[in-house]
Amino acid sequence: MPAQAGPTVDYVVAGGDTLAQIATAQAVPGGWQQLYDANRDSIADPNMILVGQHLKVPNGAASSVPAATPPTLASVMKLADAAVRAIGPAQAPAATPPAAEVPAEALAAIKIPAEAPAAVKAPAPVKAPVPAKAPAPVKAAPAPAKAPEAFTMKLAARAVTAALAQQGTPYVYGGAAPGGFDCSGLVQWIYKQVGITLPRTAAAQSTVGHAVSLNQLQPGDLLFFYRPVDHVVIYVGNGKIAEASQPGQPVHVRPMYLNGFVGARRSV
Numbered sequence: 001m002p003a004q005a006g007p008t009v010d011y012v013v014a015g016g017d018t019l020a021q022i023a024t025a026q027a028v029p030g031g032w033q034q035l036y037d038a039n040r041d042s043i044a045d046p047n048m049i050l051v052g053q054h055l056k057v058p059n060g061a062a063s064s065v066p067a068a069t070p071p072t073l074a075s076v077m078k079l080a081d082a083a084v085r086a087i088g089p090a091q092a093p094a095a096t097p098p099a100a101e102v103p104a105e106a107l108a109a110i111k112i113p114a115e116a117p118a119a120v121k122a123p124a125p126v127k128a129p130v131p132a133k134a135p136a137p138v139k140a141a142p143a144p145a146k147a148p149e150a151f152t153m154k155l156a157a158r159a160v161t162a163a164l165a166q167q168g169t170p171y172v173y174g175g176a177a178p179g180g181f182d183c184s185g186l187v188q189w190i191y192k193q194v195g196i197t198l199p200r201t202a203a204a205q206s207t208v209g210h211a212v213s214l215n216q217l218q219p220g221d222l223l224f225f226y227r228p229v230d231h232v233v234i235y236v237g238n239g240k241i242a243e244a245s246q247p248g249q250p251v252h253v254r255p256m257y258l259n260g261f262v263g264a265r266r267s268v
Contacts, residue, residue, distance in 0.1 A: 008038060008056040013049050018150050026057045034058055047150040048157065155194045155268045156220030162193040163234050163242040169251045171244050176200070181244040181251060183232050187222060190234060196267060202232040209267035220268055225260040235264070 011022060019032040028035050036046045038056050043049060163186070172180025176189055184202040191198045198205050206224045219237040233243035236253060244251045 007059040009059050011055045011057045013051055013053040013055060015051050016151070017049065017051075018154075019043075019046050019049065020150070022055065022057070028058055030058070047153050152268050155196070156218060158194045159190050159196075159220045159234070159268065160236045160242075162190045163236060163251075164253065166190075166251045167242070167253060169244070171247050171249055171251070173247065175244075183244050186242075186244040186251060187232050187234055191267060194268070198267065203229040205232055205267075206263065206265065209265045212264050212266050214264065217264060218266070221264050221266050223256070223264045224262050227262055229262060231260070 009026075011026065013022075019035050022028075023030075023032040023035045026035075030037075032046065035055065035057060036043060038058055042053070042055075049055070166178065166181065166186065166189075169178060169186075170180045171182065172185075173182050174185065175181045176185030178189070181189065184200060184205055187202075187205060188198045188200060198208055202224060205222065206229045209222075212218075212221055217235050219235060221235045223233050223235060223241065225231040225233075231243075231245070233241040233245075235256065236242050239256050240253055241256045242251065242253050
């Protein structure tokens with residue numbers, strides 16, 4: 001879908017923002033999809049926006065249905081006059097009453113138009129503009145964005161970025177800081193960077209989150225090895241893992257292996 005033409009305002013992405021949340025807060029008529037279309041030159045994936053990124057936000061609220069113009073007094077009088085003329089000829093064919101009674105019937109005919117304005121009020125349907133509330137579906141548009149899922153994917157991507165940044169860090173038994181890591185210390189530190197607290201040991205980490213099968217693996221998932229569990233690695237995507245495996249071998253990325261594998265879990 002092409003980007004929407006029209007005025008825009010600049011918006012700077014804050015921590016925790018998603019396109020759906022920004023579109024709702026800024027009252028973007030087309031929701032997150034229009035916001036995404038307006039920024040395709042700077043957003044490759046609508047689920048991945050960066051803190052500090054500048055977005056073009058379409059400026060303008062959904063148009064409303066114009067209110068109908070109420071009938072003027074002149075138009076009401078014309079309708080009443082037409083009603084009198086229509087009633088007069090309808091009664092003319094009746095038998096000619098005595099001359100003395102003519103004024104009484106004439107008065108009766110004149111009183112009939114008094115009720116005609118009630119019919120003129122029929123334009124009550126003018127209140128139909130109630131359907132102007134139809135723009136409510138605009139608020140429903142963010143549903144396809146599934147903001148919680150997008151936020152989860154963002155956390156997992158940040159965890160993978162933190163893991164890749166530690167390549168080359170020495171293996172240190174019991175290490176849990178950038179100066180040196182063991183397997184579970186690396187995983188604990190990685191998740192701490194995205195605001196998630198994990199236990200210190202691989203065995204304890206294997207009880208956090210929920211289990212996933214190998215064909216469901218996503219970047220950021222953890223793989224556990226041996227019984228009892230005493231080794232953990234983080235899946236970084238494309239069939240590869242990052243790990244701190246043993247003394248003399250620094251943190252590194254390698255193809256995933258299954259020797260001793262006992263299960264995988266997702267903690268985000």
